[in-house]
Amino acid sequence: MTTQLNPVDYAQSIQYQLAGIVNPVPVYALFNRNFANQEKFLTWQLRDVHQPVYTGQTQNNKGIDTPIFQVSVFAQDMSDSFNLSNDILQSLHGYSGMFGNPSTSGFWVSKIDAYWLYNSYDNELGLHQVFMDCTLYVPA
Amino acid sequence: MALINKVLPGYVATLWCQTGATPTPLTPTQLETWGDVDAIVGVSAGGLGGGGIQVPVEAVPSFGADDAFAAYSIAGQRTGAKITTQNQVTSLTVTAPWNPADTAQLLIREDGYSGTIIRTYVVAVYDGTNTVAYAFNARIGGMQWDMAPDAEGKFIFTIHPVGSNEYGWSNS
Numbered sequence: 615m616t617t618q619l620n621p622v623d624y625a626q627s628i629q630y631q632l633a634g635i636v637n638p639v640p641v642y643a644l645f646n647r648n649f650a651n652q653e654k655f656l657t658w659q660l661r662d663v664h665q666p667v668y669t670g671q672t673q674n675n676k677g678i679d680t681p682i683f684q685v686s687v688f689a690q691d692m693s694d695s696f697n698l699s700n701d702i703l704q705s706l707h708g709y710s711g712m713f714g715n716p717s718t719s720g721f722w723v724s725k726i727d728a729y730w731l732y733n734s735y736d737n738e739l740g741l742h743q744v745f746m747d748c749t750l751y752v753p754a
Numbered sequence: 755m756a757l758i759n760k761v762l763p764g765y766v767a768t769l770w771c772q773t774g775a776t777p778t779p780l781t782p783t784q785l786e787t788w789g790d791v792d793a794i795v796g797v798s799a800g801g802l803g804g805g806g807i808q809v810p811v812e813a814v815p816s817f818g819a820d821d822a823f824a825a826y827s828i829a830g831q832r833t834g835a836k837i838t839t840q841n842q843v844t845s846l847t848v849t850a851p852w853n854p855a856d857t858a859q860l861l862i863r864e865d866g867y868s869g870t871i872i873r874t875y876v877v878a879v880y881d882g883t884n885t886v887a888y889a890f891n892a893r894i895g896g897m898q899w900d901m902a903p904d905a906e907g908k909f910i911f912t913i914h915p916v917g918s919n920e921y922g923w924s925n926s
Contacts, residue, residue, distance in 0.1 A: 615810060615853055616906075666905075668812040668851065670768035671798040671880065675810045677851055678906040725903065753906075 616676040617754045619721060621663050624750075627714020627721065628658055628683050635705045636698055645686065650739045654689035654698065679752045687744040695733065695742040703728050706748055713750065725751045757925050758881045767814040768799045769848070770806045770876040771858060779874045779891040779920075786922025791876055791889045799878040800885035800926050806876065809858045812908075814877055815846045817888060843890070843915040852899060852909040859909055865894040866911060875913060890921035 625643065633641045641656045661684065666677040685702060689695035707728035714720030727749040734743045772779070772794055784790035795801025796808055822841035827834045850859060865871040870893070877888040896912035915921065 615856065616851065666812075667765075668810070669765050669814055670808070670810075671766075672768075672808060672810065675851075677812075680905075751904075 615672075615674045616665060616678060617674060618665060618676075619679065619752060619754050621660065621681075623714070623719040623721060624660055624663065624681055624683075626719040628660065630715045630720070631706075631713055632656055632658060632685065632702070635701055639698060650688070650741060654687075654691070654694045656688070656698065657686045659684045659686075679754065680749055681752070682747050682749045685746045685748060687746070688739075688741045690740060690742070692735075692742040695744050699730060699733075699744040699746060702746060702748075703730065721752065721754075723750050724753055727751075756884060758879065758884050758886055760881065762879060762881060764813065766879050766881060768796075768878050768880070769809040769811050769814055770794050770796060770799070770801075770878060771809055771861065772805060772874045773807050773857075773861070775861070775864060776871065777873050779872045780889060782919045782922065784922075785874070785889040785891070785920065786924050788885075788887065788924035788926055791887045791922075791924050792885075792926065794874060794876045794889070795878045795885060795887060799880040800883070801878065801887075807858045807861070809848070809862065809875075810850055810853070810856060812849045812851060815848060816844060817846050817877060817890075818844050820844050843917045843921065845915065846892075846913040847896070848911055848913060850909045850911075852907040862894050862911055863897065866897040869893065869895070872916060885926040887924050887926075888921070889924065890915045892916060 639654055645657045662682040665679045668675045687695050687698045706726045709726040712720050713723045729747040731745045792801040793804050794806030796803040820842045822839045823836045824839050825834055825836050872891050874891050879886045892913045892915040895914050898910045900908040
């Protein structure tokens, strides 16, 4: 029998955790071109909030939630984008423990699987980019 | 009440079992009598509840009877002959998302280590109004806990029906 955590808690915890890792680099929940004139920054998006459902009429007969948040790292300097991404990898990949602010919406994750997808460059914005997926395994 | 008359998705099926460490399983007559089976099936599946508990399984596996026959080759005939023989009741290998404190899973764990406890199980199929029930008496064997790291932990066990005539179909 499993419960579903509120995605708002996920969002607040992702923001809290990422901001703590890359401080003082700004972290935003969604991309906005107005931010693109900053030297380096992060955005993130949450997706795949999903618990597998099992048979029967009992709503909480489900598996664990495995939400994924994508992190997009932007930097005018390529090495900055790689180093910020490395900071996230080193901090989150394989992490097990409290995720987010423990005194508010933080929750316990059994494991985080961080996956560097690819790096890129946007000639129009003049920004190097690195995209990463982080899967949370959440017992609840 | 009417027998369900529609094709149903697999999600309508649930598995229930008697409570108590040393249950008294239903008799063959009771197993095919909804008025006896309904106490094991919970209200959420159209039963009365009170005498049973839901086993939280991922999916209700195939149940029924195994195939069994004798084959003969007869000289002079173009094909051989098959004669059905007494077949065995199918064992149900069940996967449950493991919750160490789940009451039903704890009961089944005790049954598995005992090896002798016979308990009545019911597969209930519920369409929101009516229920079809397949009730049978069984023991538990083959318990395993699978903690593969990319999903929830699984409690896997096999329900071995005692066979003979200790099963029955009924409906609300």
